[in-house]
Amino acid sequence: AQSVSQHNHHVILSEAASLELGCNYSYGGTVNLFWYVQYPGQHLQLLLKYFSGDPLVKGIKGFEAEFIKSKFSFNLRKPSVQWSDTAEYFCAVNAGRGSTLGRLYFGRGTQLTVWP
Amino acid sequence: NAGVMQNPRHLVRRRGQEARLRCSPMKGHSHVYWYRQLPEEGLKFMVYLQKENIIDESGMPKERFSAEFPKEGPSILRIQQVVRGDSAAYFCASSPPSFQETQYFGPGTRLLVL
Numbered sequence: 312a313q314s315v316s317q318h319n320h321h322v323i324l325s326e327a328a329s330l331e332l333g334c335n336y337s338y339g340g341t342v343n344l345f346w347y348v349q350y351p352g353q354h355l356q357l358l359l360k361y362f363s364g365d366p367l368v369k370g371i372k373g374f375e376a377e378f379i380k381s382k383f384s385f386n387l388r389k390p391s392v393q394w395s396d397t398a399e400y401f402c403a404v405n406a407g408r409g410s411t412l413g414r415l416y417f418g419r420g421t422q423l424t425v426w427p
Numbered sequence: 428n429a430g431v432m433q434n435p436r437h438l439v440r441r442r443g444q445e446a447r448l449r450c451s452p453m454k455g456h457s458h459v460y461w462y463r464q465l466p467e468e469g470l471k472f473m474v475y476l477q478k479e480n481i482i483d484e485s486g487m488p489k490e491r492f493s494a495e496f497p498k499e500g501p502s503i504l505r506i507q508q509v510v511r512g513d514s515a516a517y518f519c520a521s522s523p524p525s526f527q528e529t530q531y532f533g534p535g536t537r538l539l540v541l
Contacts, residue, residue, distance in 0.1 A: 315469070345529070354430075355518065355532040401469060413460065414483060415520075415530060417469035 313338045315404050317418035324392050325426050332387040332421050334402030344385040345403040345415070346376055355401065361385065372396070394427045429454065431521050431533035432501075439539045446506040446513070448536045452521030458482075459502040460530055461494060464516040476502060477524075509540045 318333045336342065346358040359370025366378040376387045385402060402418040432451040440446050452459050457478055462470040472486040476496040487494065491509075496502040506513055516537050520530035 317469075347532070354534040357529055357531070360529055403470075413458065413475045413522075414472045414486070415460070415462070415470070416472070417462075419467070419469040 313404060313406065313416045315402055315416050315418040317400075317402055317421050319421045320419065321422045321424070323424045323426070326394055327391050328425075330387070330389040330392045330396075330423070332400055332402075332423070334385045334387065334418060335383050336385070336402075336404045336416070337383065338404065338406060340406060343405040344376070344378060345405070346370065346374070346385075346387050347401045347403060348398045349401065349420075350398045358387070358400075392423070392425050394425050396423060397425045398423060431456075431519055431531055433517075433519050433533035433536050435536060436534060437537045437539070439541065440509050441541050442510055443508050446509050446538055446540075448504040448506075448517050448519075448538070450502040450504070450519030450521075450533060452502070452519075453531055455523060456521035456531075457524050458522045458528075459496050460520045460522075461502075461504050462518045462520065464518065464535075466515075470518060473504070506538075509538075511540045514538055514540045 314337045316335045344361040347355040348358050349355050358374050359368050361368045361378045369375045374389050378385050399420045399422050401420045403415045405415050459476045461473040464470045474487050474494045475483040491507045493505045516535045518535045519533045522528040522530045
């Protein structure tokens with residue numbers, strides 16, 4: 312079965328610090344990759360996604376992620392975080408084909424707290 | 428364009444009662460997914476439905492849980508004879524009819540079983 316690992320459960324940063332959240336998955340075939348964000352009291356929103364093409368993907372609010380196929384990784388980055396980035400971040404993977412088509416596998420989530 | 432709607436947002440049930448969770452997908456979306464999030468865990472897939480069809484229910488517990496997405500009306504996730512372990516956040520997502528499309532999530536229903 313597929314699995315998704317997010318290594319950092321809680322990250323605390325000061326404003327303007329750089330951010331990198333790790334995400335690794337276990338699946339050898341074609342994958343679609345996503346990062347979702349959940350702000351306090353709100354629902355999950357899509358930050359960015361990778362289906363194919365350029366492995367460096369840019370999303371909303373200055374976030375980007377890089378797909379490294381050889382490392383089965385899809386790390387999320389932002390050069391300078393803001394207090395408003397405080398939220399929980401989820402990495403998710405979807406198999407590109409097969410019996411689990413449609414199903415998203417989620418990591419446990421990383422709670423990011425940014426101090427002003 | 429309204430997003431994915433879920434109701435109720437919070438639901439309290441006593442052990443043994445039934446819980447019904449509703450999900451209205453975004454306009455134009457014909458695929459619905461249900462996920463469950465237990466405390467301190469990520470979202471776990473439960474079931475994938477299209478109108479009047481269950482496509483994949485391999486993530487659903489074998490007993491007490493059922494889901495439907497009728498031709499008219501919202502998708503329903505039904506939990507019979509709830510137990511304390513069913514306390515969780517239940518999220519619904521919808522997508523257009525293509526497996527490569529993004530899933531858009533609703534606000535979730537927080538179920539508390541007393």
